[in-house]
Amino acid sequence: MNNTPYDVVIVGGGHNGLTAAAYLARAGKDVLLLERDDHLGGAAVSATAFEGVEARLSRYSYLVSLMPKQIIEDLGLDIELARRRYSSYTPVPGNTAAGLLIDGADADATRGSFKRVAGNDADFDAMREFNTDTERLARALFPTFCGPLPSRSEARKLLDDDALWDELIEQPLGQAIARRFGNDVVRGVVATDALIGTFTSLDDPSLDANRCFLYHVVGNETGDWDIPIGGMGVVSRELERAAREAGARLVTSAEVTSISADGGVRYRLDGEEHAVEGRHVLTNIAPWVLNGLLGHAGEGTVESARPEGAQVKVNLLLARLPRLNDKSVAPEAAFGGTFHINEGYGRLEEAFQEALRGAIPNPLPCEVYCHSLTDPSILSPELVEAGAQTLTVFGLHVPDRWITEENNDARREELQAAVLASLNSVLAEPIEDLILKDANGNPCIETKTTLDLEHAINMPGGNIFHGSLQWPFLEDEAPRNTAAERWGVSTGNPRILVCGSGARRGGGVSGIGGHNAAMAVLENLADQ
Structure with missing residues (x-):
């Protein structure tokens, strides 16, 4: 064991671990970060997935919404986020000549699209009202994400609208969607933000859908989802730069094998066993994985149930954008935002029920993103000149229990x-x-199941949130006696904190878990 303990040992070099390392090292703390892979970034990486093809895909994570401007400014990160003009396009199932196009730059055109799909424009007005309400929720809650947690009562008071609070926080979200919108396609567009990464019904009393929805609509007080120019790897590279320049020691290919309650960390590097000690240990890994490293897998002081993801991700490289059945919409517009396929409200619920019975939903609800339309820099000049495009497709309601x-x-x-x-x-x-071929003549298509995610980036069950999302507030009766409890990073052990997506206010590429764990550590060290 290292005779001189580090102030902080961080287990896991994803973007949250790098965020924590940067903050703590900038505060003058002695920081060691251990990452099992030969590179840093975790799920927030770019990669050339196809042999001999110069296309850098955001391989796992894909868009940025929740990363606070505060973190970018605090750490001096050189990150450019591009806003997409089009919010979404959704073809009408069974109608080859109709689709709902939501154009952020043309309200009149969007109103007309609602009218063609729904037969009237009432849902257009309902959508504008609903967006106004979710923006009020975002303005009330998101400023608290990089501070100590409010209580439920305090958060409710921040919103200052009991009816809206009950609608979005206390009651199954499906009730609000059904009450506010009349058209099935429009309802589905709203509902998908509550389902990506979860396996639930919109009417489930667990409110898993509500929590997922909340994190999708509050980012930076707008809920906008932006594309990082240069690919998701730029985010992690900037965080790595900030951490190294601040003096953090970042070690790759270091597989942590155990963590002890007294801050001891054992790891394997270059075939040799090593042991270090941290006054604090921050874990940028799923809480379920932490259980195993602590020696009580399955019992769980920090996560008692094994997480389950419910999505399949497919990356493709195409010679060009495909032509649509709907001739009234240009492919550049349809693929310029989120392209919803077979995601009407009724279809989403049917697909969930089919999946519960063990069948792959047919047709499968999917969401499509074309990053290269907004950011052609991820492709070589030759591919750009040829008109090539990337597609990222998420298929919903495919639970890990099948695999x-x-x-x-x-x-x-x-x-x-x-x-x-x-x-x-x-x-x-x-x-x-339209799928291009790689240098070996194989189609440029890459599919990742939940188990593939578990193997590649240690997300148990392929759960992209590291576990069940939690409300961004504490229950009124919940303890706030320690810094870790107040900042939402507690494991129950005062020396071991969660700093990744498994923290309260975790999930997504945000750095919030890393920031909040760092703040809790600094508060603790200031008191010592």
Whole structure:
């Protein structure tokens, strides 16, 4: 064991661990960060996924909304985030010539699109009112995300609208969507923000959908989801730079094998066993993984249930954007925002029920993103000149419970086929005909199941939030006796804190978990 303890040992070099390292090192603390992979960044990385093809994909995480401007400014990060003109496009199932296009730059055109899809423009007005309400929620709550947690009563008072609080926080979100909107397609557009990364019904009393929805609409008080220019890897590289320049020691290829209650951390590096001690240990890993390292996997002082993800991700590189069945919308507009496929409200609930019965939903609800339209810099000049485009597709309601080590390859093929079939249901040409080939003649398509995510980036069950999302406030009766409790990073052990997506106010690429764990540590050290 290292005779001189580090002030802080950070386990896991994802973007939250790097955020914590930067803040703590800038405060003059002696920081050691250990990362099991040969690179830093965790899920917030860019990669050339296809052999011999110069296309840098945001391989796992894909958009940025929750990263506070405060963190970017505090750490001097050189990150450019690009706003997409189009919010979304959603084809009407069964109607090859109609779709809902929400254009952030043209309210009149958007109103007309609502009228064509819904038969009237009442839902357009309802959507504007609903967006105004969610923005009020965002302005009330997001400023608290980089501070000590408010209580439930305090958060409710910040919103200062009991009816809206009850609608979005206390009651299943499906009730609000059904009450506010009449058209199934419009309802589905709203509902998807409550489902990506979760496996639930919008009417479930657990309110998992509500929590997921909240984190999708509060980012930086607007809820806008932006594209990082240069790919998601730029975010992690800037955080790494900030941490190194501040003096943090960052060690890759270091696999942590155990953590002890007294701050001891054992890890394997270059075939040798090492041991260090931290006055504090910050864990940028899923709480379920932390349980195992603490030696009580399955019992769980920090996470008692194994997480479950419920999505499949498919990355593609196309020769060009595909033509649509809906000839009234240019592909550049349809793919310029979030492209919703087979995500009507009724279809989303049907798909959930099908998945509960063990069947891959048919058709599979999917969301599509084309990063290269907004940020062509992720492609080589030759690919840009040729008109090539990337697509990232998320398929919903495909729970991890289906997938095992034995069937993962077969399931991956089945899920990929389901994603392509869903895409083709709204296209005027087969997507397969547009997929480019890599240097070996293989199609440029990469599919990641929940188990693939677990293998690659240690997310148990492929859960992209590291576990169940929590409200960004404490219950009124919850203890606030320690800094870790007040900042939402407690594990129950005063020396071990959560600093990743598993922290309260975690999930997404935000740095909030890392920031808040660092603040809790600094508060503790100031008191010592």
